[in-house]
Amino acid sequence: MSLIDKLTERNPAELTVSRTNLNRKGKIVIVKGEGKGDTVTVDRLNSVSIGRNPKENDLIIPSRSVSRKHCRIEYNDVNGTFIVTNLSTNGVIYEGQKLPRNVGVVLSSGSLLAIADNQHIIQLI
Numbered sequence: 001m002s003l004i005d006k007l008t009e010r011n012p013a014e015l016t017v018s019r020t021n022l023n024r025k026g027k028i029v030i031v032k033g034e035g036k037g038d039t040v041t042v043d044r045l046n047s048v049s050i051g052r053n054p055k056e057n058d059l060i061i062p063s064r065s066v067s068r069k070h071c072r073i074e075y076n077d078v079n080g081t082f083i084v085t086n087l088s089t090n091g092v093i094y095e096g097q098k099l100p101r102n103v104g105v106v107l108s109s110g111s112l113l114a115i116a117d118n119q120h121i122i123q124l125i
Contacts, residue, residue, distance in 0.1 A: 026075040026082060026109065026124060028059060033120035035061055042082070047074040050115065050122070051088075065090055065116040073124070074104070082107050082124045090116035 067088035093114040
């Protein structure tokens with residue numbers, strides 16, 4: 001077998017495993033505050049925006065402390081992680097620390113985030 005044949009050889013079982021990841025989706029749930037119980041699904045093709053303005057966001061938190069467009073959340077279906085980008089002035093808080101503004105931070109499923117204050121909590125599932 002030539003080197004080119006070895007490089008292009010495919011194992012059908014490996015291809016099947018990688019295809020199953022393409023359908024995986026994450027969820028974002030408001031667990032505390034206005035809109036408690038509201039859920040939105042996020043997948044690798046569609047990011048979710050969270051904020052006060054219903055015309056600009058997928059998940060609405062109608063509070064004055066929440067920015068019109070507060071944050072954006074993307075989902076990586078390959079490893080099941082979320083990328084959270086803080087777009088606000090009041091911040092997104094994870095484990096007591098405010099996330100940097102305009103920088104995507106990778107978080108795992110189960111993470112709890114405070115939106116602007118401890119009155120609004122979301123969970124990444």
